[in-house]
Amino acid sequence: MNILVNKNILRFLVLITLSIVLISCDDTLTVEDVDSKPMPQSNISFAENIYPILQVKCAFSGCHAQPNPSKGLDLSTYTGVTADPRIVFPREPDHSILVFTIEAIPSYPPMPPVGYAKPVTNEQIRGIRKWIEEGALNN
Structure with a gap:
């Protein structure tokens, strides 16, 4: 009987410990992290x-994420980002609408819109341009 009680207590303690560990894990990215x-x-x-x-500046609820991405543009997955070659034209950042919008090129709506998220930094724009120039790979 004692062994059965001890096993139940041990199981309960392990379950509580795992629950605490899982609750304390937070892998949510912040704008500051990015x-x-x-x-x-x-x-x-x-x-x-x-x-x-994209996750912290574009692909969140009410913008370019599922279930109802703005303008039908889902930027929450690689497939969504690269589905339309007008948005990301591999090896051609100067022909990619994603670049036009994050650089706020006239006649394209600036993204992210003022007041919705912090703008994409110059360093991030350089990185996005380079990623497209390198073929917009899923790596």
């Missing part, structure tokens, strides 16, 4: 360098 991360000069990674920028 803005402070240096951008490499080359070999830009979508997962490491581009996706975090």
Whole structure:
């Protein structure tokens, strides 16, 4: 009987400990995290360098994320980002609407819109341009 009680107590303690660990884990990126991360000069990674920028500055509820992405443009996944070659034209940043909007080129709406999120930094724009120039790879 004692062994059964001890096993139940042990299971309960393990369950409580795991719950606390899982609750305390927070991998949510902040704008500050993304803005402070240096951008490499080359070999830009979508997962490491581009996706975090899009996640905190473009792909959130009410903007370019599921279930109802603004203008039908889903920037929450690589597939969504690269689905329309007008948005991201691999190897051609000067022909990519994503670049036009983050650089606030006249006749294109500036993104992110003023007041919605912090603007994409010059370093991040350089990185996005370089990623597109390198082929807009899913890496």
